[in-house]
Amino acid sequence: MTDVAQHQHPHYNPDPHAHPGLHVIAIFEAAKGLLALVAASGLEILGPAPLQRWLHELINRFQLDPHHGAIDWLSHVINPGSVHLAAAIGFGYAALRFVEAWGLWRVRRWGSWLGCISAAVYLPLDVYALIQHPGWLAVTVLVVNLIVVWVLARDLFNRRY
Template structure:
């Protein structure tokens, strides 16, 4: 620890009517929870990008063809047929790069949220807000409890991050 006594670490209330942002990352448990989730998403994306590069297009094409056969889909038309034709070395490399960038972005965001950085709260708030319309649409069309949970979680994330930004602004 920094050598401060517990009494010095106690709440130092600002003058009446003033609110100061506490920059100590340990005072932001909501940011820490979101940071862990973002870090986990980033690590999973890095693993997925690595997996795409290691596996390559041939096994992916075999898996898509196996799914087409398993579900008796038309091998010449439809989304699965398009996907089977779209899988090539260039497309796999491009997908791996996109997933890698996604993962790096989430790791950076997670690190920033863990350290209670304002830019990370902005990044997370904007990103989660962009997902909300899609999540709400999915819930409206499927009306399943899982979609409701996703909407609720994203609303909570936006609220926590927006609240952090508003407290910083005061």
């Protein structure tokens, strides 16, 4: 950042030891936040009717028993209350992703901590998904999360937490 830019933004003081990949991860996290925001908004705007139609199409297409197993459970839990709860969780997830993206973009240590912890939480689930459903998608998700954890942990180590 030039001297002129630093005078224009006195609160922006990037750590010279910060990892250069923080901005890439910030963009990735902001994109995840945007997707969650769109999904949560869609749930709130559309309500349970499209989900119920999709479930009935699934039952008809694959000739599933609507009174057995997960299909029966889904048909009972798709209601306005559950859709509002799912949308609220989606909005919360979006807010978390946006806060993390802002912290990473502004090269804040807390942003690296938040990102490292939130990505690491998914690693056991990613490994489980890979075991249950091996394939390129499961491998890609695991590798991306491992890279994110590695970059952010290395950033924290290089900046000494």
